[in-house]
Amino acid sequence: MKFHPAVLFLSFVAALEAQIDPAAQAALDHVFDRPPSTPIQQEQKDRLAAWLHENEGKDLGAFGYAVALQHYLDRDYGKAIEALDAYCAKGFEIANADHRTMAGRIFLNAAATEGRADAPDMARLARWGEAMVRLYHDTSMLERMAKVIAARAPDPAAFRVAL
Numbered sequence: 807m808k809f810h811p812a813v814l815f816l817s818f819v820a821a822l823e824a825q826i827d828p829a830a831q832a833a834l835d836h837v838f839d840r841p842p843s844t845p846i847q848q849e850q851k852d853r854l855a856a857w858l859h860e861n862e863g864k865d866l867g868a869f870g871y872a873v874a875l876q877h878y879l880d881r882d883y884g885k886a887i888e889a890l891d892a893y894c895a896k897g898f899e900i901a902n903a904d905h906r907t908m909a910g911r912i913f914l915n916a917a918a919t920e921g922r923a924d925a926p927d928m929a930r931l932a933r934w935g936e937a938m939v940r941l942y943h944d945t946s947m948l949e950r951m952a953k954v955i956a957a958r959a960p961d962p963a964a965f966r967v968a969l
Contacts, residue, residue: 833857834869835902851879868898871909878912887916887934894937910942914951921955928961932968939969 837853838846854876866872874890877883890912900906917934920926935955939948952969956962 871900886912906941910938913938921958931965935968
């Protein structure tokens with residue numbers, strides 16, 4: 807199949823326009839800046855909301871996880887896990903360690919919630935369990951949560967293997 811050079815050029819230009827510029831990348835890296843051991847406050851939440859607003863309509867690509875973080879901070883955990891699941895399905899990795907940890911908390915919260923369901927979904931538990939361990943590095947918290955979830959899981963061995 808042969809493509810006309812103009813079509814290739816326009817496709818290349820469209821791909822470039824969809825990218826987040828380096829200044830926007832740097833701004834996202836610093837939306838949660840605050841003194842050490844200080845929880846995220848409204849100021850940081852507002853910076854993330856402003857960043858998302860400034861980049862509205864753009865293909866966020868590797869920074870698409872920011873949408874999930876916003877939902878999480880808004881306490882809309884269902885939308886947070888939905889957005890993060892969709893982001894991870896595209897094969898992206900979160901480069902920023904603080905953002906990666908927060909994403910891990912989203913998966914941890916989702917796995918814990920699913921683990922408390924009357925009939926936990928093993929596919930979700932396995933996927934979310936694997937992701938929470940990959941992204942969230944507080945091993946003592948992960949160990950406690952894994953024990954609680956595995957105790958109620960329909961197939962605890964499959965859940966442990968996913969971890």
